[in-house]
Amino acid sequence: MLRIALLFLALLALPLKAATVTNLYQAQVALPDTDRQSEQVARKQALEQVLIKVSGQSNIVENEVVAKALGSSNQYVSQFSYANRDGQRTLLLTFDRSRIRTLLTQANSTFWSEQRPSVLVWLVEDANRSRNIIWDQSNNDLAKLIQTEGDRRGVPVMMPIGDFEDVTAISTPDIWGGFVQPIATASQRYQPQAVLVVRARKQDGEQVALNWQLYSGNVEQLARNQVTPSEGRNSGETVTTVGQMVDSMADILGAKYAVPLGGDASGQLAVVVENIQSSQDFFTLERLITNLTSVAAVNAYRIQGDRVEFTVQLLSTEDVFQRELSQDSRLSAVTAPLGETLESAPQPEGLIRATDASQPASPEADSPADVDVSGTEQLGSDIETKPAKQATVFSWSTTGSSAVAL
Template identity: 85%
Template sequence: MLRIALLFLALLALPLKAATVTNLYQAQVALPDTDRQSEQAARKQALEQVLIKVSGQSNIVENEIVAKALGSSNQYVSQFSYANRDGQRTLLLTFDRSRIRTLLTQANSTFWSELRPSVLVWLVEDANRSRNIIWDQSSNDLANRIKDDGDRRGVPVLIPIGDFEDVTAISTPDIWGGFVQPIATASQRYQPQAVLVVRARQQDNEQVTLNWQLYSGNVEQLGRNKVAPSEGRNSGETATSVAQMIDSVADILAAKYAVQLGGDTSGQLAVVVENIQSSKDFFTLERMITNLTSVAAVNAYRIQGDRVEFTVQLLSTEDVFQRELSQDSRLSAVTTPVTEQYEPAPQPEGMIRATDVSASGEPSVQPADQVNPVAGEASGVDVSDTEQLNSDAPVETKPAKQAAVFSWSDTTSAAL
């Protein structure tokens, strides 16, 4: 394979600018009694929680296949133990990842991977004729409930820390009035993938009214008023209102980031990425594509100068793959998708499998000693013996459909 010549230069790929949720397949539920019936009910409740987290759908139990599976929850459990939470005996369950994924595929449901957008919450509480911004260390009941419900739905929640930089960047009237520019400016330091603005009006008897706006996407676009928010209002008992708000937020984000399982897929695509300046760029990019939920397998088809072409086998649809790919800020599209099919010319022994297409559309090849797997690093990599072809070696065929051409930009890698 083409990547063999670069392997010894590889560094660990940098993660996407998102949070990794580690407890998607775990649930802890109250166990009010020790009898078998109570434990079975707890197992069913735990499986329901996990399916909601992993699918991103709060109404997943309405699916007929899922509803049937809830009746036999034991087959999905991989580990269990007993614990205590706030003096209440609980059952802690871990579910099998592959079986959960198979169930969601059978149900033609969605799947939301562990890499999830972090949500920065600007919360102003109106109570006792006073309005205050709630900071992370305030031990505020509303803020704690938002964090707990975020954990329940697998949504990484950030509460601003409230240091000097925060309090000088934003004020209570900015948040209560929904002024986008100061909210965007104050949010920049946290680099969230979504911003949730909450105005909470406390009432008597543990009642609350929550008016909220969710901005999902780039914070810079938020500052330029290019992101229209999703809005909602929840009123009633505090715990219920917060849970309903977070359910709505999670459903909105899942609709954007989760991928559809089951049904028809688009098969194999070619993805071309330009401006690969180092071996670190190459392996970072390869790992990033491999880790996409919609991708089954990735192979470097050819490397030519600073241009790399991958063949990608999909688990989901092409639209889902394109959407996932576009969410990484290091990639920018440089051309519209094209449809083309051709075979690279057979190459004699001593040639590396690296072809290119000239402006006339004819395939061209370069001798192995002229091909640089990664621009600017040829002097450090000997590729003279890399993947030579025999006279009877099979000729690879390029995938029929090319998804798009992208340009790569990784400032961290460039600095190295």
């Protein structure tokens, strides 16, 4: 019972996660005709959409390996069906995730996992000399289009709800003027991993001009003016213009969070973390490392006092792993070398386990009912090899923010 209680408390202490995108390997494309050639074109378009979503790169189709693979898209399809969308016959395709991953590896491309930063969009629309903040329930066409395009790129997009707390925290001039402090204050309640500020001017017909800023740090960093925004301008036909803005936003986030493939997958590191004070700290830290996109598997190798040494099997390069790990403000690098060598020490039953991160976690994996440590590997038992290379030593703090732990 004590072990179950410790696990339950540890799960409650887990950091806020980025949103989980569930449709990365699915695409629905228009099917204008019923002939075979039209269907082959639709399958190619669907594969392009999935590769863009999974790689985080809008220009992935320019890769020579990917361009060649698009000519034989059928081999990547795992399931398909026919459907209708807005009265248009469509082809709904699901692609095999392992084959997509292999293709991106062969192309030396990048991979962006299902765990993705949620983006809060502050949108002000200037129409007929009237400027208004667009809230989630406003049924605004521009806002719906931004959300649709975000879904196309696999980026979770949310609009502020516009209740009393929102309208008293921020005003139209705050957003239109790009004033960081009120934007950060009003965004705090939503805990996004990125904030997109959009100023939209409606023009003649179906034309729009967009001026936007993307803050890709957490809200605490934004409030301290520690985030330099990426900026852009797009204008033209509304659907195309919004698509261009969202593509730019997704490419920026993909460059930050997607990991390069084709690195030394056999590489192992010993990662040492100090100041682990409780089982809650341990489980939270282990889950954090496991969820990193660059990590294939994690095993707690040694514990001594408040120090834990993990064996980390990498899917990508050491630099990418170090970058991902350092994005969580609860971890700070220790520049001084360790004063002593870590030695094996007996631990409470069920505390240490090896975790395989090479396969995506199921949505139910975080529930207490699915956690069973009765058969897990104990510290120091049957661990074959110790990694020859030690990464940076980190210190753990529970007072830091976890908003960027992706």
